[in-house]
Amino acid sequence: MAEGELVGQRVVRIDSRAKATGEARYTADLTLPRMLHAKVLRSPHAHARILNIDTSKAERLPGVKAVVTGKDAAGVKWGVFRYTRDQELLPAEKVRYVGEDVAAVAALDEETALEALSLIDVEYDVLPAVFDPLEAMQEGAPQIHDHVENNVNIHVPIEVGDVDRAFQEAYLVREDRFSDTEYTYCQTEPYAVLVNYDSNGNLEIWTPNASPHTKAKALSNLLKMPLAKVKVRKISTGGAFGGRSDIFPGEFIAALLAIKAGRPVKMVYTREESFTSVRQAHSMVVDLKTGVTEDGRFLANEMKVVLDGGAYSSTGPIAVSVPFLVWEETYRLHNVRFNGYRVFTNKPVRGMYRCHGRSFMGGLGMQLDMIAEELSIDPAEIRLRNALRTGETQVTGSRIISCGLTEAIEKATETSGWKEKRGKLPYSRGIGMGASGMMVGFPMGIRGGSAALLKFNEDGGCTLISGVVDNGQGNESMVVQIAADVLGMKMEDINLVSSDSEITPLDQGAYSQASTFVSGNAARGAAVDAREQILNIASDMLDATPGELDLKDGQVFVKHRPEWNVWLGKVIRKALLDNTPVVGRGSYMPKVDLRREWVSNPKGQHAGTFSFGAVVAEVEVDTETGQVRVTNVTGAHDCGFAINPMAVEGQLEGSVASGGVGASLLEEHSWDGGQMLNATMLEYKVPLSVDMPQITPIIVETVDPEGPFGAKEAGLAGSMNMFQAVGNAIYDALGVWIKEFPITPDKVLQALEEKDPES
Amino acid sequence: MERQLIQLKVNGEERDVVVSPNETLVEVLRDRLELTGTKMGCGEGACGTCTVLLDGKPVRSCLTLAVEVQGQEIVTIEGLAEGAELHPVQEAFMEHGAIQCGFCSPGMILTGKALLDENPHPTEEGVRRAISGVVCRCTGYAKIVEAIMAAADAL
Amino acid sequence: MRLPSFEHLEPRSLEEALGFLAKHKEQAKIIAGGTELLVCMKHGLLAPAYLVNLKAVRELDFVSEDDGGLRIGALTRLSTLSETPAVRERFPVVAQAAEMVAAPPLQAMGTVAGNLCLNTRCFYYNQSSFWRQARGACYKTGGDRCHVVKGGKRCLATYQGDIAPALIALGATLRMVSNGSEREIPLAELYTGKGRRPLALEPDEIVAEVRVPAPFDGMAGDYQKLRLRGSMDFPLAGAAAVLSRNGSGVCSRARVALTAVGTGPLVVEEATQLLEGQQVTEDLVAQAAEAAYEAARPASNVGSDASYRRKMVRVLTRRAILNAWRKE
Structure with a gap:
C-alpha cells in the first residue's frame, strides 16, 4: 500500500482480540506476590470535623498489615492548578462529603480489611452542610473551605465587545433559564488501583486512567518522590469519558498503604464507592440571554452559569469554562459576556464529563430554536447563518483552520429528511437538531504535546513507543494504523508499547479528545522519520537517491524499477553495522497560545484545531405517560479525516447513547441531603440496548491542515448535539419547551398539563 | 462456616476448589481459578458484566453461589475459542467494531452466543432484547447488535 | 461486595x-x-x-394443567413460565408479566415464588450497610422512624413484583406447606402491607405452588408496566386487568390489581363493582381507572415522583382494562 491507503480503512482494532477472548487485563484482574487487599473507611457525614480517629483495635486484628489516616498524609493538598490546591486526599481535620475517605486498612484479604474498618472509631463534630449551589453562595451559608467566601470556588468572567449596547440594538432578545441535576460517568469498570512499592523506592501503579503521566506527576508531588521513581503502568481501562483524568484519593491511599506495609496493595471499589467517591458530572443552572438581528444573526450574547462543584476543585477552572468555550467554538459571536461560577457544596467532587453541561448546551440549542420560531426561520437555517467557518476567528481569538459545521448541518438535514418532517409530523412525533464545535485539546503547558519513538528490529519488524492512552476509544489502534500506513507495513507487524509513564514519552493523555490530533501526529512523525532513515540507508544499497525509493510490505524498492529491491531486514542490519540504528522520532505540540489561562487570561489560541458536528433526532412521545423515545438519529461529524471510519462511527453511536438517551432523558442522581439515593447500577439509569434509536452516522471530512492525514477527533460533539436535538424534537412533537434536564416523563407530563390544563 | 471441596466443570475442565458457601461464582472464577476474563461491574446483578454460561444459559455469576453449580457446565469467555480459532461471535465483535473499552465484551459475547445457540436467526429486536440485561457504556449497542446479527449469518 | x-x-x-x-x-x-x-x-x-x-427439590419445578386451570410449581423459572404453551395460550397475561421482569437472564434465574415473595423496596432500605449506618434504623430495619416521610407512622417500602398483580387478577391461590401441615390462601393474602414482615409466610413455611383457576368464558387479561428503561427496571407502577365477556357483550367478571404503588399489591375492588354486569364503555373504564388512582398510594422511595406515578396508575389501568376487553 502507498501512503494514505491504509488510513481511512475500516480496520479491526489491535486491542479487540485480547478483549474478545478475555485476555485483556484490567486493574482488578491483577495479582502480585504478597499482595494485600485494602478498603477505605468513609465519612457518613456531609460536613464534619474529625476530632479523633482511634485505629488501635483495627491494627491489632490478625491479618491487618497497615492502617493509614490523615496523619500519614502529612497534610499535603492536591489541586489540578496551583491556585486550586484544596483537597487533602486523606483528610486529617475535616470531611466535606458523604463517602469521603477517612482511614484505610490493608490486610491479607478483603474480609479482614472490612472487619478492621468496623473496629476504627472516629469521633466527629458534625457541622451544618449545604447542598444547593445557589444557597451555598448566599451570605451565612456554611463555609466549606476556610479560605473561600460564599463558597465560590472559581469565577470566570469573560467580556468581549459592547454587550449592553448590542442588546439595545437587537431586534429580538430572549432570556431563559436552563438547568439540570447531577449525573455521572458510570464507566462499566469500577475504580480500582494496585500499587507495588519495592525496597529501592520504586512505586508502580496500575489504575484505570486517561493519562499515566498526569497521575505520575501528581503522585510524585504528593509523595515527594522523584518522577522517575513513580511508574504508572499500562493497563486496560473500562471506559473513562473524562472521569479518569484527575488524581483520586484511591491511588494516593493505596500508595501510602503499600509504602507503610512494604507489600503490594490492591484496592477495588464497590459500585457505590465508584459513584460517590471518585468523580461525578456537574449540575448547572444556566441563565442565557441572546439578542439577534432580524435575520437571526447573533448580536449580543450573555450567559451566567452556576456549577455545583461538590466539595473540592478538581478540574474546576476547566469545567466552568467549557460552557463558554463550546459556545464560541460553534457560533460567530460579537458581543458576549460570560460569568461562570463553580460553587462548593457538601457533595462528592465533580469533574469533566463527555456529556458535560447538558443544561448549557441543550439550552443554547433550544433557545436558538425558540428564536428561529419567533423570526420564522428554519432551525437549520439559523444555525447556518451563525455557524463558524474555516478561516474565521472565535471571539476570544482562536483561529479555525478547518471547519465542517456547515457541511455537517447540511448533510444531517438532507439525510434525515428534515425538510419533509420538521413541523409536519403528527402530534406526539417530532424532529429536532443540534450543532456544536469542539476544541481538540486545550492548553496544558508542557503536558500538551506528545512524542513517539519507533525502533526497528533486525527482522524488519518494529516497535512503536507512544504515550497514547486508550480508554476504549481506539487510540492505540489509531497510532499503529497511522505508523503502518507511513511505513507500508501491516498493522500486525508493528508492536505498540504505550501508556507507561516510565517507558513512553510524555503525552497529553486521552484528554479533551486530543489523542488523534496530538498523539497521532507524533506517531506519524516517528514513522516518517524512520522511513527517511531507512530510505537513506537503502539508497546506498540500491544505488538510487532516497527520493527514488519506496517502502512497502517489508521491501525497499526503486519506484520505477520495483525489481530493484532489498529486504527491509537487511537495511536494518546494515544500519546496525554502520552504527546508525533505525530509531524514528516524532513529536507534536499543538499550536496554542501558551499564555492563555482559564481564569486570568482567557484569550488567545485555545486549541490546535476544532471539530464540528450536527445531529438530527426524531422522537416519539407517549402523551399520556410523558415517556419519550428517541427513534432515529442522523449524526454528521467533521472528524477532519476518518483514520478508521468504524471507530469514528462507534464514537458517534456511543455519544447518542450517553448524550441523547442517557443524559437527555434518563440519567440523574437523586439525593437526600448529601446522601446519594441511587448509587447503584439498577437505580442509576444507563441506557440499555432496547432504549436505543436507529443511528445513521455520517462522516464529514474537512482534511485538517495540521492533523495527521487531516484527522481531528470524533468523541464529543455527538453528545453535545444530542441534548439540543432531543429538547428541540420534543418541542416539535408537543409544542412545549422543557428546560430542565434530564427530560423525564414527569416533566413532560407536567409541561403538557401546564400548556393545556384541560388535558 | 465450613469450607468445602467442590468440583466445578469450567470450560470443559474439571477443577477441584475449596470454597466457603458464601463465595459467589464470579469470585471463585476470578480469585481461585484465575479466570479473570469474567468481569465484575456491580456485584448486584444489574450490569451483566459478570455473565457466564451455565448449561448454555447466560447467568449472573455475582448472584450465583459456587457451591450450587457443581455438576453443571460453566463456560467463561476464556472457554469460547477453540485454540487459536475464535468463536464466530468473537470474530464478529472484532470485525464489526463492537468492542471499545472491552469491559462488557465478555458478558456481551457470551450472551450473544447463548442467544444464537437457542435461536440461530434472531430478529434485530430479539437481539436487542437478549442483550438488554448487559450494560455497555461505550458503543451505544449499534455495532454489538450488528455483530450478533452478522454472526448469525456466519453460523 | x-x-x-x-x-x-x-x-x-x-x-x-x-x-x-x-x-x-x-x-x-x-x-x-x-x-x-x-x-x-x-x-x-x-x-x-x-x-x-x-435447587435440587425438583418436585417444585413444574407447570401442569389441572381441571382447566394451572398449577405452577414454586421453583418454575420465570422464563419457563412465559415459554410454557399452556401459559402462553390460556393465561397470556401471566406470560406477558413474566417477560417484563428485569431482563431475560434474570428471568431465567428467578423463580415464580421468588418473584411473588419479593421483599418490599425503598431507596432508604436497599442500600449498603455503610449507606444505612449514616442515618440509623428505620421501621423496616427495626427502628422507630421512616426516612421517606419524616414523622411517618409506618413503613412505606414499596412492593414491586410484576407477576403478582396478573396472578391476583386471575384469582390465583397459593399452596403453602410446612412440616406436617399445609394451607391454601388467596395470593392477595400473602401480602401484609407491613414493612418488617411484608409476607404472611411463617418461618418454617414454603410456598409450594401457585394455583390458577380455569379461565372464565371469554376471559382475557393485560398487564401494563411503567418503567424508565425498556428492560431491567422494577415497575414504578403496574396494573393488571382480567376481564370476562359473556355472550351478550357484558362484562361478567373483572379484576384489577396494581403493583408498585403501595406496600403490597392492591386489588381495586371498586373497578370490579363498576365493570361487572356492564357494557364496557370508555367512560366506565375511565371511572374504573379513577378508582385505581384513588386506591394507589405510591411513596417517593423507588424512583420517579410519587404524584406522577399515582397519575400513571390511571393511565395504566385504563390501558390494561381496554386491552383486556379488546383482546377477547
Whole structure:
C-alpha cells in the first residue's frame, strides 16, 4: 500500500482480540506476590470535623498489615492548578462529603480489611452542610473551605465587545433559564488501583486512567518522590469519558498503604464507592440571554452559569469554562459576556464529563430554536447563518483552520429528511437538531504535546513507543494504523508499547479528545522519520537517491524499477553495522497560545484545531405517560479525516447513547441531603440496548491542515448535539419547551398539563 | 462456616476448589481459578458484566453461589475459542467494531452466543432484547447488535 | 461486595427442606433463584445462618394443567413460565408479566415464588450497610422512624413484583406447606402491607405452588408496566386487568390489581363493582381507572415522583382494562 491507503480503512482494532477472548487485563484482574487487599473507611457525614480517629483495635486484628489516616498524609493538598490546591486526599481535620475517605486498612484479604474498618472509631463534630449551589453562595451559608467566601470556588468572567449596547440594538432578545441535576460517568469498570512499592523506592501503579503521566506527576508531588521513581503502568481501562483524568484519593491511599506495609496493595471499589467517591458530572443552572438581528444573526450574547462543584476543585477552572468555550467554538459571536461560577457544596467532587453541561448546551440549542420560531426561520437555517467557518476567528481569538459545521448541518438535514418532517409530523412525533464545535485539546503547558519513538528490529519488524492512552476509544489502534500506513507495513507487524509513564514519552493523555490530533501526529512523525532513515540507508544499497525509493510490505524498492529491491531486514542490519540504528522520532505540540489561562487570561489560541458536528433526532412521545423515545438519529461529524471510519462511527453511536438517551432523558442522581439515593447500577439509569434509536452516522471530512492525514477527533460533539436535538424534537412533537434536564416523563407530563390544563 | 471441596466443570475442565458457601461464582472464577476474563461491574446483578454460561444459559455469576453449580457446565469467555480459532461471535465483535473499552465484551459475547445457540436467526429486536440485561457504556449497542446479527449469518 | 457467612443446606426433597426450616426457623432463609436474596445479603440486610437451597427439590419445578386451570410449581423459572404453551395460550397475561421482569437472564434465574415473595423496596432500605449506618434504623430495619416521610407512622417500602398483580387478577391461590401441615390462601393474602414482615409466610413455611383457576368464558387479561428503561427496571407502577365477556357483550367478571404503588399489591375492588354486569364503555373504564388512582398510594422511595406515578396508575389501568376487553 502507498501512503494514505491504509488510513481511512475500516480496520479491526489491535486491542479487540485480547478483549474478545478475555485476555485483556484490567486493574482488578491483577495479582502480585504478597499482595494485600485494602478498603477505605468513609465519612457518613456531609460536613464534619474529625476530632479523633482511634485505629488501635483495627491494627491489632490478625491479618491487618497497615492502617493509614490523615496523619500519614502529612497534610499535603492536591489541586489540578496551583491556585486550586484544596483537597487533602486523606483528610486529617475535616470531611466535606458523604463517602469521603477517612482511614484505610490493608490486610491479607478483603474480609479482614472490612472487619478492621468496623473496629476504627472516629469521633466527629458534625457541622451544618449545604447542598444547593445557589444557597451555598448566599451570605451565612456554611463555609466549606476556610479560605473561600460564599463558597465560590472559581469565577470566570469573560467580556468581549459592547454587550449592553448590542442588546439595545437587537431586534429580538430572549432570556431563559436552563438547568439540570447531577449525573455521572458510570464507566462499566469500577475504580480500582494496585500499587507495588519495592525496597529501592520504586512505586508502580496500575489504575484505570486517561493519562499515566498526569497521575505520575501528581503522585510524585504528593509523595515527594522523584518522577522517575513513580511508574504508572499500562493497563486496560473500562471506559473513562473524562472521569479518569484527575488524581483520586484511591491511588494516593493505596500508595501510602503499600509504602507503610512494604507489600503490594490492591484496592477495588464497590459500585457505590465508584459513584460517590471518585468523580461525578456537574449540575448547572444556566441563565442565557441572546439578542439577534432580524435575520437571526447573533448580536449580543450573555450567559451566567452556576456549577455545583461538590466539595473540592478538581478540574474546576476547566469545567466552568467549557460552557463558554463550546459556545464560541460553534457560533460567530460579537458581543458576549460570560460569568461562570463553580460553587462548593457538601457533595462528592465533580469533574469533566463527555456529556458535560447538558443544561448549557441543550439550552443554547433550544433557545436558538425558540428564536428561529419567533423570526420564522428554519432551525437549520439559523444555525447556518451563525455557524463558524474555516478561516474565521472565535471571539476570544482562536483561529479555525478547518471547519465542517456547515457541511455537517447540511448533510444531517438532507439525510434525515428534515425538510419533509420538521413541523409536519403528527402530534406526539417530532424532529429536532443540534450543532456544536469542539476544541481538540486545550492548553496544558508542557503536558500538551506528545512524542513517539519507533525502533526497528533486525527482522524488519518494529516497535512503536507512544504515550497514547486508550480508554476504549481506539487510540492505540489509531497510532499503529497511522505508523503502518507511513511505513507500508501491516498493522500486525508493528508492536505498540504505550501508556507507561516510565517507558513512553510524555503525552497529553486521552484528554479533551486530543489523542488523534496530538498523539497521532507524533506517531506519524516517528514513522516518517524512520522511513527517511531507512530510505537513506537503502539508497546506498540500491544505488538510487532516497527520493527514488519506496517502502512497502517489508521491501525497499526503486519506484520505477520495483525489481530493484532489498529486504527491509537487511537495511536494518546494515544500519546496525554502520552504527546508525533505525530509531524514528516524532513529536507534536499543538499550536496554542501558551499564555492563555482559564481564569486570568482567557484569550488567545485555545486549541490546535476544532471539530464540528450536527445531529438530527426524531422522537416519539407517549402523551399520556410523558415517556419519550428517541427513534432515529442522523449524526454528521467533521472528524477532519476518518483514520478508521468504524471507530469514528462507534464514537458517534456511543455519544447518542450517553448524550441523547442517557443524559437527555434518563440519567440523574437523586439525593437526600448529601446522601446519594441511587448509587447503584439498577437505580442509576444507563441506557440499555432496547432504549436505543436507529443511528445513521455520517462522516464529514474537512482534511485538517495540521492533523495527521487531516484527522481531528470524533468523541464529543455527538453528545453535545444530542441534548439540543432531543429538547428541540420534543418541542416539535408537543409544542412545549422543557428546560430542565434530564427530560423525564414527569416533566413532560407536567409541561403538557401546564400548556393545556384541560388535558 | 465450613469450607468445602467442590468440583466445578469450567470450560470443559474439571477443577477441584475449596470454597466457603458464601463465595459467589464470579469470585471463585476470578480469585481461585484465575479466570479473570469474567468481569465484575456491580456485584448486584444489574450490569451483566459478570455473565457466564451455565448449561448454555447466560447467568449472573455475582448472584450465583459456587457451591450450587457443581455438576453443571460453566463456560467463561476464556472457554469460547477453540485454540487459536475464535468463536464466530468473537470474530464478529472484532470485525464489526463492537468492542471499545472491552469491559462488557465478555458478558456481551457470551450472551450473544447463548442467544444464537437457542435461536440461530434472531430478529434485530430479539437481539436487542437478549442483550438488554448487559450494560455497555461505550458503543451505544449499534455495532454489538450488528455483530450478533452478522454472526448469525456466519453460523 | 461479599456475602456474609452462612451454612448452605441442599435438601433433595420438599420434605427434607421443610425439615431444615422447622429446625432452624428464623435463622434460615430459602434460596431459589437468588437474584434478590443475595443482593439483600450483600447489603447486609439479611444475614441468615442457614440458606436452604431449593435447587435440587425438583418436585417444585413444574407447570401442569389441572381441571382447566394451572398449577405452577414454586421453583418454575420465570422464563419457563412465559415459554410454557399452556401459559402462553390460556393465561397470556401471566406470560406477558413474566417477560417484563428485569431482563431475560434474570428471568431465567428467578423463580415464580421468588418473584411473588419479593421483599418490599425503598431507596432508604436497599442500600449498603455503610449507606444505612449514616442515618440509623428505620421501621423496616427495626427502628422507630421512616426516612421517606419524616414523622411517618409506618413503613412505606414499596412492593414491586410484576407477576403478582396478573396472578391476583386471575384469582390465583397459593399452596403453602410446612412440616406436617399445609394451607391454601388467596395470593392477595400473602401480602401484609407491613414493612418488617411484608409476607404472611411463617418461618418454617414454603410456598409450594401457585394455583390458577380455569379461565372464565371469554376471559382475557393485560398487564401494563411503567418503567424508565425498556428492560431491567422494577415497575414504578403496574396494573393488571382480567376481564370476562359473556355472550351478550357484558362484562361478567373483572379484576384489577396494581403493583408498585403501595406496600403490597392492591386489588381495586371498586373497578370490579363498576365493570361487572356492564357494557364496557370508555367512560366506565375511565371511572374504573379513577378508582385505581384513588386506591394507589405510591411513596417517593423507588424512583420517579410519587404524584406522577399515582397519575400513571390511571393511565395504566385504563390501558390494561381496554386491552383486556379488546383482546377477547
